[in-house]
Amino acid sequence: MTTERVHRFSRRTREAALGYLLVLPSLLIFGTFVFYPFFRNFQLSLYRTPPFPNLPKRYVGFQQFHDILGSAEFRNSLKVTLLFAVMSVPTGIILGLILAVVAHQRLRGITIYRTIFSSTVATSVAVASVIFFTLLNPAIGLLNYWLGRGHAPSPLDDPKWALVAVAGVTVWQNLGIAFILMSAGLQAVPDELLESARVDGAGVWSRFRNVTLPLLSPTLFFATVVGGILAFQAFGQIDLLTKGGPNGHTNVLVYAIYTSVFRDNDTGKGAVLAIALFVITLVLTLVQLRFLERRVQYER
Amino acid sequence: MSADVMLATLTPGFQRFLVVIALLVVAAIVLAIVSAKATPHTARRASAVNRYLLLTMLALIVLFPIYVTVVNSLLRPDVIGHRPPTLFPTHPLWNTYSSAWSDGHLGRYLFNSFFVTLLIVIGQIITAVLAAYAFAFLAFPLKRFIFVLFLSTLMVPAEVTFFTNYQTVSSFRNVPVLGTIAGYNTYGALVVPFLATGFGAFLIRQAFMSLPRDLRDAAALDGYGHWRFMTRVAVPLARPAIASLALFSFFGAWNQYLWPLVVTNDDNHRTVQIGLRQLAGASVDRINVTFAGTILAALPLFVLLLVFQKQLVRGLTAGAVKG
Numbered sequence: 001m002t003t004e005r006v007h008r009f010s011r012r013t014r015e016a017a018l019g020y021l022l023v024l025p026s027l028l029i030f031g032t033f034v035f036y037p038f039f040r041n042f043q044l045s046l047y048r049t050p051p052f053p054n055l056p057k058r059y060v061g062f063q064q065f066h067d068i069l070g071s072a073e074f075r076n077s078l079k080v081t082l083l084f085a086v087m088s089v090p091t092g093i094i095l096g097l098i099l100a101v102v103a104h105q106r107l108r109g110i111t112i113y114r115t116i117f118s119s120t121v122a123t124s125v126a127v128a129s130v131i132f133f134t135l136l137n138p139a140i141g142l143l144n145y146w147l148g149r150g151h152a153p154s155p156l157d158d159p160k161w162a163l164v165a166v167a168g169v170t171v172w173q174n175l176g177i178a179f180i181l182m183s184a185g186l187q188a189v190p191d192e193l194l195e196s197a198r199v200d201g202a203g204v205w206s207r208f209r210n211v212t213l214p215l216l217s218p219t220l221f222f223a224t225v226v227g228g229i230l231a232f233q234a235f236g237q238i239d240l241l242t243k244g245g246p247n248g249h250t251n252v253l254v255y256a257i258y259t260s261v262f263r264d265n266d267t268g269k270g271a272v273l274a275i276a277l278f279v280i281t282l283v284l285t286l287v288q289l290r291f292l293e294r295r296v297q298y299e300r
Numbered sequence: 301m302s303a304d305v306m307l308a309t310l311t312p313g314f315q316r317f318l319v320v321i322a323l324l325v326v327a328a329i330v331l332a333i334v335s336a337k338a339t340p341h342t343a344r345r346a347s348a349v350n351r352y353l354l355l356t357m358l359a360l361i362v363l364f365p366i367y368v369t370v371v372n373s374l375l376r377p378d379v380i381g382h383r384p385p386t387l388f389p390t391h392p393l394w395n396t397y398s399s400a401w402s403d404g405h406l407g408r409y410l411f412n413s414f415f416v417t418l419l420i421v422i423g424q425i426i427t428a429v430l431a432a433y434a435f436a437f438l439a440f441p442l443k444r445f446i447f448v449l450f451l452s453t454l455m456v457p458a459e460v461t462f463f464t465n466y467q468t469v470s471s472f473r474n475v476p477v478l479g480t481i482a483g484y485n486t487y488g489a490l491v492v493p494f495l496a497t498g499f500g501a502f503l504i505r506q507a508f509m510s511l512p513r514d515l516r517d518a519a520a521l522d523g524y525g526h527w528r529f530m531t532r533v534a535v536p537l538a539r540p541a542i543a544s545l546a547l548f549s550f551f552g553a554w555n556q557y558l559w560p561l562v563v564t565n566d567d568n569h570r571t572v573q574i575g576l577r578q579l580a581g582a583s584v585d586r587i588n589v590t591f592a593g594t595i596l597a598a599l600p601l602f603v604l605l606l607v608f609q610k611q612l613v614r615g616l617t618a619g620a621v622k623g
Contacts, residue, residue, distance in 0.1 A: 019440035029496035037464030
């Protein structure tokens with residue numbers, strides 16, 4: 001009996017040891033590149049970076065949060081990022097939905113169209129940005145020419161249009177994934193339901209409005225929240241298209257973090273901005289989890 | 301600002317452009333209604349034509365930027381600026397592509413991107429499968445807490461931690477082995493921070509948990525240890541989830557921009573996304589090479605899309621759609 005207990009005990013210990021061994025690689029990476037920098041941000045945010053290098057950093061506590069989060073620059077960044085999200089996310093989803101509805105039919109050769117509609121998933125932010133940067137170039141850009149702007153400066157240099165242009169590029173780049181998502185959502189709508197609505201005399205619009213759209217709402221919600229989170233992380237298109245300009249009109253949050261650290265060497269400010277970005281992401285993620293929880297309850 | 305004030309400030313050309321777009325949209329809606337109303341007997345053929353017209357119109361709009369880029373990549377730089385623009389290259393210059401490949405370093409950038417992406421995908425699958433196995437099949441103290449730690453990493457986007465990680469990676473310079481493997485401007489710096497994934501571990505844990513519980517007992521009776529059960533039973537059965545993870549991490553790694561931008565500074569290590577940034581800064585007389593480079597940079601994923609479209613759609617939408 002004793003031997004058996006010893007044996008069982010050691011087996012449990014070995015199982016636990018194996019468990020720790022298996023999660024260890026991930027934990028090492030997370031510890032070094034997720035948790036450490038996360039807490040380091042909080043530490044950095046309490047110290048003011050001196051105006052000249054080689055001077056010691058000065059502890060200022062929460063004063064720095066107060067100064068930076070209250071500054072006009074931060075309010076501008078927040079406004080610009082929010083505007084960017086509001087302009088790009090719903091537009092992308094609606095256009096993706098339109099394409100998905102049009103491609104949701106049985107036709108010979110429809111797969112070719114589906115491939116074309118999803119084709120922009122093959123473009124990265126950088127590819128899309130470089131394509132449109134040159135299309136909007138005043139000297140050679142076709143789009144600038146057709147927009148009737150002739151040799152006027154690119155919309156990317158125009159305070160009124162820069163953010164619109166950046167959002168437009170983003171919408172085009174995300175069209176593929178939006179189409180794929182919405183198509184999958186449409187495919188999950190049972191045909192029998194639409195058929196019986198048709199038998200009941202519901203028209204095209206009424207079927208879409210009363211059958212398809214409600215059943216599509218989880219997909220739409222998912223796309224909105226994830227799109228919103230990603231919009232708040234936008235950086236590449238700003239770096240390639242506008243560098244935050246003209247005059248801060250496209251200075252989104254992540255670009256502001258980037259310039260404060262890599263141009264101004266102000267890690268204190270970068271840390272405060274990064275924490276602000278974290279809080280925004282957290283709120284959006286919690287909204288999503290909250291919703292997913294509710295959906296699971298519906299199913300049961 | 302009211303709507304008509306905004307319209308008045310628009311240049312005439314832009315109004316023309318808007319009119320064209322509006323006409324296209326109206327035509328699309330009319331076509332859609334006509335094809336929806338058409339009865340099977342009278343107008344089946346007409347309706348099919350309408351549908352194809354609508355689909356083709358939309359396809360042209362979506363593809364237009366890519367088409368123009370391909371055309372411009374084949375033109376002489378001075379022809380690109382001509383008005384009215386050339387929309388079909390009569391004398392294509394194919395050598396812009398070889399020029400982008402070698403002089404524009406596209407060959408090197410693409411290799412770097414593939415290499416880095418491959419390491420990240422393989423690394424993420426390995427760490428995620430290992431951790432997921434522990435969470436699904438093993439009992440150990442603090443398991444729940446560690447699992448929550450894994451999930452909490454999903455709340456911290458890389459955009460929040462990138463400059464502190466940049467400092468960490470830069471500080472590796474003074475450490476003997478680490479500096480050459482994962483220091484600033486090395487492949488390791490591009491790969492190592494992404495070798496673990498909370499999302500992937502969660503995804504595969506769910507797949508493992510959905511396997512019948514008897515499976516483990518049966519395998520144990522057959523004398524399978526944990527290692528053999530994992531590699532011969534659990535992993536093969538979780539293949540769809542692993543494929544999904546591979547796809548996500550491939551896209552994530554391939555499209556990375558911010559991190560490669562801050563931790564690389566030479567062409568030997570730059571990924572294709574950062575390479576494009578270099579290329580975009582080229583002078584106007586080499587702008588066709590920039591266009592060619594952009595096409596080359598997009599081509600690998602485009603080919604993947606053509607070959608794996610079905611799997612791609614299934615993998616990318618996993619979790620987003622009910623059922």
